[in-house]
Amino acid sequence: MPSYTPSLLRIAQVAIILTTFTPAILGISVGDVFIVKTGTTNGGCDGKNIDGWFDDTVTLANSASAxxxxxxxxxxxYLMTFFSIRPQDDATKAGGIYRVTVYLKAQRAYHSMLLDQINRVKDVLDLKGLPPxxxxxxxxxxxxxxxxxWTDIAFDDVTGLPRTDQKKVEDVFPKDTNGLVPFWSDDLRQYLKADPGDYCSDRDNLAATQDQTGPSTVTLCIDNFASTQGETLANVPSVTKEKVSVSSLQVHSLTLFHEMFHLVLGTAGTPDHSYNLNSIVRFGTAKATENPESYTFYALAYYLGQTxxxxxANSKSAKKPPPTTPKRSPSEIDLGLLARFQMDTRDVPRGVWVA
Incomplete structure (x- = not known):
């Protein structure tokens, strides 16, 4: 493996910065990936900065993949901080003691899975794949x-009008017994189940992805976006000192990036374990790789580290270390470090990280 020189690192940094322009270069727009609701009512996106948010989503996916x-x-x-993954080698090669170490095999498997999941999202954004x-x-x-x-007259899935045969919702759509209620989408001519009430009327809700219907949907609660945050990555506050937490550098476009993991990987496999950075950096690997906000903090942190x-890398701004070559020979391994780990990374105890 060649050593990393400052000039090579600068080239890599420029490559990351150039990904900002990938959507424009490829001619890919938000309308290529989504069917966007037009107008200003009933979920319409006219006048909203969805193009800027989409471009940032592509940029962050490229950054996370790199x-x-x-x-x-x-x-x-970065992988250790946000996913508790400590790869001692790349995801496909290992030599000497690594090959026979169960822990490192598990770590490489997690690393490969992480890269695969990020690239699945990236492929959808690059029009190389579709959500399920x-x-x-x-x-x-x-x-x-x-x-x-459930006892209301159901809508007809062809005409969109109330059914003339007077069938009720519970007659045409499986009734829920856990408190969820039916919602009709005239756009999709389908029903879905959800908690009662207008989802975006709760100021704590920023977005939602559901895959009950075909196609799936992403809903942005734009009126709930924090007025103290900028719109896009171009509006991230300047970082001029150390110990600035990535959690203080949030912008609106991160919400769409977060939802892409629910959309592409499926809602069942991407539960929102936490949105809080202090909690996220304490997750074990299995939990972190399910959590969309882990990917969101990771992508933003890595992007800022390159730009x-x-x-x-530790979730706060710090001086960059001098470039080094990754250790690759068994003689360079800290065997005591390996002995302290279990096969499945444990959650980090409280007090180790401060966001």
Missing amino acids: GAAAVDQDSRK KGKPRLYCNSKWLQEQK TQFTF
Whole structure:
């Protein structure tokens, strides 16, 4: 493996920065990936900055993919911080003692899975793949859904009008016994189940992805986005000192990036374990690789590490380390370190990280 020189690292940094322009270069727009609701009512996105958010989503996916594939020590620290993955080698090669170490085999498997999941999202954004249920819908509030009661007259899935045979919702759509209620989508001519009430009317809700219907949908609750945050990566506050947490550098476009993991990987396999950075950096690997916000913090941190004078490998800005060559021979392994780990990475105890 060749050593990493400052000039090579600068070239890599320029490559990351150039990914900002990937959507424009490839001619890919948000309308290529989503069927976007038009207008200003019933979930319409006219007048919203969805193009800027989409471009950032592509940029962050490229950054995350590059970071997960990188083998320099600083890049590997990001994986340890946000996913508890400590790859001592790349995801496909190992030599000497690594090959017979069960722990490292598990780590390489997690590393490969992580890179695969990021690249699945990236492929959808690059038009190299589709989500499981085809081209999804994008809405900019939850007014595209009409709440009903199970005993209401159902809508006809062909005409969109109330059924003339007077059949009730519970007659045409499986009734839920856990408190969920039916919602009708005139756009999709389908029903779905959800908690009662207008989802975006709760100010704590920023977005939702559901894959009950075909196609799946992403709903952005734009009116709930924090007014103190910028719109896009171009509006991230300047970082001029150390110990600035990545959690203080949030922008609106991160919400769409987060939802892409629900959309592409499926909602069942991507539970929102936490949105809080202090909790996320304590997760074990299995939990972290399910959690979409782990990918979101990771992608933003790695992007900032490539486009500012600081590294965010420990979730806060710090001076960048000098370039080093990853250790690859058994003689360079800290065997005591390996002995302290179990096969499945444990959650980090409280007090280790501060966001």
